[in-house]
Amino acid sequence: MQHWIFDREAEMLASWQEAMPTARILSRSEVSNIPGGEPGILWCRLRSGEAMDDVLSAIHGAPRYPLVLFCDEPSDAIVMKALEAGAAGCCNTHAAPEVLRQVALVVGNGGLWVGQSLLRQLVGSTARTLGQRSREEKRDDWAQLLSEREVQVARLVAGGASNKEVASQLSITERTVKAHLGAIFEKLSLRDRLQLSVRVNGLTV
Amino acid sequence: MQHWIFDREAEMLASWQEAMPTARILSRSEVSNIPGGEPGILWCRLRSGEAMDDVLSAIHGAPRYPLVLFCDEPSDAIVMKALEAGAAGCCNTHAAPEVLRQVALVVGNGGLWVGQSLLRQLVGSTARTLGQRSREEKRDDWAQLLSEREVQVARLVAGGASNKEVASQLSITERTVKAHLGAIFEKLSLRDRLQLSVRVNGLTV
DNA sequence: TCGGCTATTGAACCAAAGTACAGTCCGCCG
DNA sequence: CGGCGGACTGTACTTTGGTTCAATAGCCGA
Structure with missing residues (x-):
């Protein structure tokens, strides 16, 4: 060749x-x-x-x-x-x-x-055209692997919030936010909040 | 294997x-x-x-x-x-x-x-749909505010890459990546790479 | 009741991200 | 020509993010 x-x-x-x-x-x-x-x-x-x-x-x-x-x-x-x-x-x-x-x-x-x-x-769009499964199920697969609290943290972080802001919003300490994030990274096999954002916001990477 | x-x-x-x-x-x-x-x-x-x-x-x-x-x-x-x-x-x-x-x-x-x-x-049947969608969600407003090089950096960072990875991909130093990022944040009035990711990936916050 | 999961927090630490203040080189435009 | 902006790099610094050691407390199912 x-x-x-x-x-x-x-x-x-x-x-x-x-x-x-x-x-x-x-x-x-x-x-x-x-x-x-x-x-x-x-x-x-x-x-x-x-x-x-x-x-x-x-x-x-x-x-x-x-x-x-x-x-x-x-x-x-x-x-x-x-x-x-x-x-x-x-x-x-x-x-x-x-x-x-x-x-x-x-x-x-x-x-x-x-x-x-x-x-x-391609697979996704055709599936939708065929009108079979809802697209939400696949999008939210990350959420199903997390606890309720972790999902809250993940959503806020993915939206661009800093640890301090998340802590303030949820009325917990920054330390706890870090703990949750650590658990999230572990469960979803992610490296950092950027990859979390990509995953949650459903980017094609 | x-x-x-x-x-x-x-x-x-x-x-x-x-x-x-x-x-x-x-x-x-x-x-x-x-x-x-x-x-x-x-x-x-x-x-x-x-x-x-x-x-x-x-x-x-x-x-x-x-x-x-x-x-x-x-x-x-x-x-x-x-x-x-x-x-x-x-x-x-x-x-x-x-x-x-x-x-x-x-x-x-x-x-x-x-x-x-x-x-x-798949390629044939969804070509039109996909093209349309990408045109719509293009929303180049952020890209038009940036120089060519800055757009490259922005895309990579928004995709989840670290400064080191971006530097490697573009064959420049990590320092230069930071410089570009600084200019990007300034121009788009963003705080950090997370917000950049949100902006570039078009999240509805 | 006990083990496991979740939520919470602390201290300390290292790595990554971002800022401040520099500088060089290049092309373009009035 | 000289100024301007873009690309690129350096040193030094602060801040944020993430991890590694903990610990306490509540809930729930076996």
């Missing part, structure tokens, strides 16, 4: 090198150098601020290998657009080597690579 | 054996024999005519490993249902060993496995 990586600048990242030792990095004007025939994947980097259309049109003349987009700032909207434009996948430019290898494996076998968050969203 | 396979009858298929030589096959009553702790995957076979609810409830008491459903008669509807029930994936009972290895790889790393046809369908 041969890999060709396109970037505005011929800059090989360490993670790429590790995941694809035989990869060749090319500037976009060197598209015509790619041979056809052997199995391979095209990777194309979309840097911050670049227009996807420009990037895609730049490699328009390349042989028909599966295309994976490297996004400096990935978002579900970008992934969707890339897939609609015919790409086989889209992943973070700075993804870990193991992830890249996995992407290559899937895409190389004719599959599509979709990030976790988008996949969850 | 340890694999446990559940089936009504303890019948190990050749393809399973080849893909997962160390797998242990168990009848559904032996759920309690599974240890926790080591990394692993539960595979559970849904034979023709069996009710998914019965199968899933049978392994209800098992430790929390990712679950993959083996379907004798897979359909997109079944896959959707399995994912909704919390499974990490669903594939044909008689899938080729290479496919099984790939499923194991993805699921073992915390991913979801969705078959190609369903994935294509």
Whole structure:
């Protein structure tokens, strides 16, 4: 499996090198150098601020290998657009080597690579369309793992409150707030209040 | 990576054996024999005519490993249902060993496995909806007040990243991240990263 | 009644976040 | 040209967040 990586600048990242030792990095004007025939994947980097259309049109003349987009700032909207434009996948430019290898494996076998968050969203939105389960059940799964008091603390913290503010609102000491937060982090396997916020507010991460 | 396979009858298929030589096959009553702790995957076979609810409830008491459903008669509807029930994936009972290895790889790393046809369908059917939604909730008012670089920092922090992680991703020092954050807080009249997360992720406080 | 869970709090500690006060380098614009 | 804003970095500092040792007290089911 041969890999060709396109970037505005011929800059090989360490993670790429590790995941694809035989990869060749090319500037976009060197598209015509790619041979056809052997199995391979095209990777194309979309840097911050670049227009996807420009990037895609730049490699328009390349042989028909599966295309994976490297996004400096990935978002579900970008992934969707890339897939609609015919790409086989889209992943973070700075993804870990193991992830890249996995992407290559899937895409190389004719599959599509979709990030976790988008996949969850797709599954969720279709489920809603089919009108089966309520979306609240999944959103509140974190709440079901916590005690009543912990849920109160979690909601306030996720809304942006400091420990002191939570303490004041609930008429307890800051120390107790910390104790509750510790229990919450433990139960939900979270690192800090930021991740709690993300979890509670249902962000796609 | 340890694999446990559940089936009504303890019948190990050749393809399973080849893909997962160390797998242990168990009848559904032996759920309690599974240890926790080591990394692993539960595979559970849904034979023709069996009710998914019965199968899933049978392994209800098992430790929390990712679950993959083996379907004798897979359909997109079944896959959707399995994912909704919390499974990490669903594939044909008689899938080729290479496919099984790939499923194991993805699921073992915390991913979801969705078959190609369903994935294509999901992408196609929800493209419009998703695009619209992301356009609506875009609410770039915060982004328009910030410089390009600050938007990058804001997105990463709002997603739950620490200063160190942001610094690593953007290849700058932690100090610079703090500088950007300071400017962001000033411009958006925010107090800390938590409030930033709330603002960026569009919570209705 | 006893063990387990929850709620509460304290002291002490370390790490992370954020601020204050600096500076350099670059491109743009009047 | 000189001023301005953005990106970037440094040292030193304060504040907040989170953890590790505790402890007390109430409730509930076995």
